[in-house]
Amino acid sequence: MLTLTDNARLTVEGLAAQAELPETGGLRIAQSEAQGGTYELSLVTAPQDDDQVIDTGAAKVFVEASTADVLATQSLDAELTEQGPGFMLAPQAPLG
Template sequence: MLAITDTAAEAIKSLTTDAELPDGGGLRIAATDPEQGLELSLAAQADGSDTVLTGEGLNVFLEPMAAEVLEDKVLDVQPFTNDEGQEELRFAIGPQAES
């Protein structure tokens, strides 16, 4: 199951609050074409076939292919310097630590 770091959870909560999504809204991750990467969007609710991850005021909806691709991954947020030299935060996917 996809793991979510505390930093990523705070970023998701901030995004969904700023977007004024209704209760139950959240971040949706889709992999309609896994070769092209993942698509992140805000959604008012999960699609019927989504895997729903919830916890501490956040919802993440995983489209079925995304759920499969992310099964053993962790969602994090990392700093990134853009072309203008400004620091931004971006979601990043990495492997889960072995236990």
């Protein structure tokens, strides 16, 4: 399952609060229809029925069902850039 770094968790929490999303809302990751192999991120008020839900308290991330397997071994990270928050994916660190 996709994991979140502390930076990503805090960034998602901040974006959700800034957008005044309800408690059911969060960041949704879906495969881009316009450009294969890329992902679209959007703030949504609730997950879609078949989304995988990653709930870390105030930060909720919803992963499109068809994308969940591809992202299962990835970790979502975030950093603040001049254009605002930026998200990136990286392989999860091996356990042990």
